[in-house]
Every structure is written in structure tokens, then in C-alpha cells.
Amino acid sequence: MTMVVVMDDEQRYRAVHSRDSRFDGVFYTAVRTTGIYCRPSCPAVTPRRENVCFYRTAAAAQESGFRACKRCRPDTVPGSPEWNVRADVVGRAIRLIHDGAVDRGGVGAVADALGYSERQLNRLLSAEVGAGPLALARTERAHTARVLVETTDMPMADAAFASGFASVRQFNETMRSVFDRSPSQMRAAAGRRGSVPAPPGAVALRLPYRGRIDLTGMLSFLGDRAVPGVEEYKGGVYRRTLRLPNGPAVVELSGVEGHVLCRLWLSEPRDLASAVRRCRSLLDLDADPQAVAEVLGQDPVLGPVLRQRPGVRAPGHVDPAELAVRAVLGQQVSVRAARTLAGRLVSRFGKPLAVPDGGLTHTFPSPGALAAADPAELSVPVARGRALINVADAIASGQVDLGPGCDRDEAERRLVELPGIGPWTAGYVRMRGLGDPDVFLSTDLGVRQALERAGLTATPAAAAREAKEWSPWRSYATHLLWASLDTTTAPRGIE
Known part of the structure; x- marks a missing residue:
């Protein structure tokens, strides 16, 4: 919904x-x-x-x-939450464009991914949002360029090409048209204001959000599930590796006054827009917490939890394919066990960083690398190993599309068709990997424990009926129910 x-x-x-x-x-x-x-x-x-x-x-x-x-x-404002909620062609197209799909493959690649012609796609977007895919991509390029111009000392020509512009001339003309000043003037003005502190080789920027945010709770959620070699969480700072279209990267996320501080070490600067989009999805920064509170805040079960944790978000993920693998590993085991299994997978099949960064040593294994593995080498029961390889192969071959422009209903249906993948796993991937705000995991053990503590019938059917009142924000309801549990509880499958 x-x-x-x-x-x-x-x-x-x-x-x-x-x-x-x-x-x-x-x-x-x-x-x-x-x-x-x-x-x-x-x-x-x-x-x-x-x-x-x-x-x-x-x-x-x-x-x-x-x-x-x-x-x-x-x-510089947060994106509209509408594009994360919508499941129609326009919403899927905008998610693809925000992820840089036009710059990587042109409008034709976006149209092909959605099953439409370029003319149909242009007509739909122009009628709905007043701009076609090229104009929307141009705006994304201009915003990326502004970040590079104002927050780094990167040469202007490098900033232009890293932002996706075809030439320095196009870069200069666009920046003057959009911002009414040249890139040099923008950099000079940013210098006077003071840019975001950045370590050598890093791009630092502030990620905006609307309303309040329970950033501490969200980073802790991610930290509890940090996979050795890929993620680490220390002193309120979450760090992880990223597998981006043009190369690996490392990101560091923490809180500053009114923003999320994001520091990125990119092997390819042109991956900046994709990296930022993944970080925003990970932290659900385009959400509207007031809209969520209006639906869930008066509920006798969820309202008290929401008042204790105002600004709650539904953590997403930087890579839906990675999450799908981790969800399979997390079936029927504790958080700690799932982390251990994932760490072994990373050590054996992950791609090492050219230079390790503290505890970050690898990117998570690609679907292609896992699809070629022997189930007996995965340190899990053979049946689960086969399920993991089936998922990886389906994603690598394109049988299952988990990209930003995918059809969520179709993705969930195809996942459930795979041997060893049940409704919980597919729903969890849809909720966190695909950013669907309206998924309720009625069979999840943690959800059922929370409902029982609240004095409600916790069978899957009864839980699903109860959750109808929480639509269209049932993903947030799921996270609130998890948050209501004692921290020593380790619900099944919350990898």
C-alpha cells in the first residue's frame, strides 16, 4: 500500500x-x-x-x-518521502534517477529497467513532476557538483566530470543557470562560511533530514549487526565499506547539530551521488516522522514506545543484494551468530580493500562471487547454503531485481519462489533492502514477543490483523515493536 x-x-x-x-x-x-x-x-x-x-x-x-x-x-533539503513510498512507475523511475542511472546508462537504460519506451517515460515524468528524466538527472548532477565545489579542494575540471557532466563548459553553464554564480564564486563563498572538516582524501558533507531523528538508536541498531571486516561501530560512529558502480568506498556516519555528518573515501569521485543516496536510504533520511507519528502515536501499544524514541526511522541498507544474503544467514539464529556467519563469508569470498582502514578490510561478497560457491564451503547447514547460493544466483542473473527501480511486489514474489526463502526473509528484504515503509513481519519472533508483552494475541494471523491499523507505516511499527523489547532479547532473524 x-x-x-x-x-x-x-x-x-x-x-x-x-x-x-x-x-x-x-x-x-x-x-x-x-x-x-x-x-x-x-x-x-x-x-x-x-x-x-x-x-x-x-x-x-x-x-x-x-x-x-x-x-x-x-x-540542500531532504528529498520528498513520496518517492520512497510510491510503488508506481514514476516513483521507481525517480529512485533510479536519484541513484545515477541516467549518468551510467542514459535514459534508455532507465526506460528498459522499467519496461517502458523512452517516450513513454518522458511523458509520464513530465506530466507527473513537470520534468523529464534528463532534467531530473541534470538537477542531481548540479547538486553533486555543488557538494564537490563547496566541500572539497578538488580541481574544477575533476569536479565537473565526477559529477557526471560531459564537459567543463556544460558544468559551468549549468552551475550558473541553477545557482546564478560560477563554480569559482561558489567555492569562494563556501570558504568564507567554512566547509565541513574532512580528513585527507575524504569528502565530508552534512546530510539533512526533516523533523526529529533517533540517530543514536538507529546507529546502535546497525552497530549491533555490524559484520566484521565490512562494518564497525565505535563511540557513536558507524563505519562501513561500500561496493559502488565504479569502485569500493568507505563511509563514516555520525551525528552533528541538525544533520548527519557523512565522510566518504571514494576510489572514484563519480560515485559520490550513488554513495550519498545509499547513505540516505540506510538512515531513512527522507522520511516524514510527523506523518508516522500521526498514525502510530495514538496507538496504545506503539504510542508509548514512540514517545520514548521520537523521530524513529526504519533503517534501510546500502545494498539490497547484501541484505538478502544476510537475511538468509540470519534465519533462525541470533544476531551474534548471524554476524559471525557473515564475517566468515566476507573473509572467504569478499574482495579485500587495497588498503585496510582500521577494522574495515573487505567489501561484502558480490552476488556473482557467492553464486559460484560450493554450499559446503559456507559454514552453514547445507540446505541454507543452497538457499543462499540460489538467492545470489537469482540476483546475479537478473532473475530477481533488487535495484532502486524494481517492482517491490514482483521482487518479493520472485524471492519467495526460490527454495529456502520464506515470507519472513522476503518481507525483511522488502522492508530494509527496498525501503518499503509498509511491511509488517507478522511471523517474526521479536514482533510476537512484543505483542505478547503488550497483552495482545500474537499468532501471525492476529498480528497481521492488528497491524492493519498501522498502515501505511507498518515497517516503522515493526521497528517500534523490536525497540520495545529488552535489549538482552535477541529475536529470531534480526540479522
């Missing part, structure tokens, strides 16, 4: 008049008399209603000739 909140222009204008930051990134306000577009919470004087028009995306505002406000910097 998906839920899209439809606002009319009068409601949007009221949000602008009240400078409501909840709608930053959900829509953009363009002012005809100045030729600029802003986020709804822009601190400038509210323009008169007759001078204002609204756009669903920054790309649409740019296509209509508006440039970004220098004061509120609308390109």
Missing part, C-alpha cells in the same frame, strides 16, 4: 506563509517577480500569493526558468 498526500496550491501557500520546514523537499515555491525558487521554510519575506507558483521538483522549477535561492539553498 502507498500513501501520497495531495496538497492544493492554497495549502502549499499556507505552509509557505508559516515557513513549515516539514514540506522542505516535498514541493518548491517559485516567485515570478524575482525568478527564483525556494524551499517552503525560506526565511525571506513571504511573497504575495499572485506572484507564487509551485513545483513538485527542483528540476521542474529549473525547467521553467527559475534559479535556486541563495539564502535558503533549496537543493
